[in-house]
Amino acid sequence: MKERLSYFEVAPEAIKGMLELEKYVHDSGLERSLYELVKTRASQINGCAYCLDMHTKDARKAGETEQRLYALSAWRETPFYSERERAALAWTEALTLISQNDVPDSLYEATRKYFSEKELVSLTMAIIAINGWNRLAISFRKIPGSYDPK
Secondary structure: OOOOOOHHHHOHHHHHHHHHHHHHHHOOOOOHHHHHHHHHHHHHHHOOHHHHHHHHHHHHHOOOOHHHHHOHHHHHHOOOOOHHHHHHHHHHHHHHOHHHOOOOHHHHHHHHOOOOHHHHHHHHHHHHHHHHHHHHHHHOOOOOOOOOOO
């Protein structure tokens, strides 16, 4: 596999906007572990190897356990995640697969039990951001394995 182009080099002004969105979410108050789970789950659904490599490394660095990372694609079947995390993961799946559903009111209400309005906007922006990054990395064949979380 060969990278098609480096979007960071070709269009830094476009990437600047994506990085501003990331900064907003990072500074929004969402728990780092939750944010990394959301990014990893969306990347699993989208099949983005580069982002999976990156966000599992970031999650481990932030203290996430191997067990929770390995079980993430089957989160509904495990006791490893809090109710808040489960709500975020369900919201993540619905928004990532938005062409297949209408994001039902029942899901919105279930998610609102665990997130304030501002947190729900932040969570939604996090999901929008990772889906955008997935699409960039997949489209331009960003090579997984090179990311170093420093």
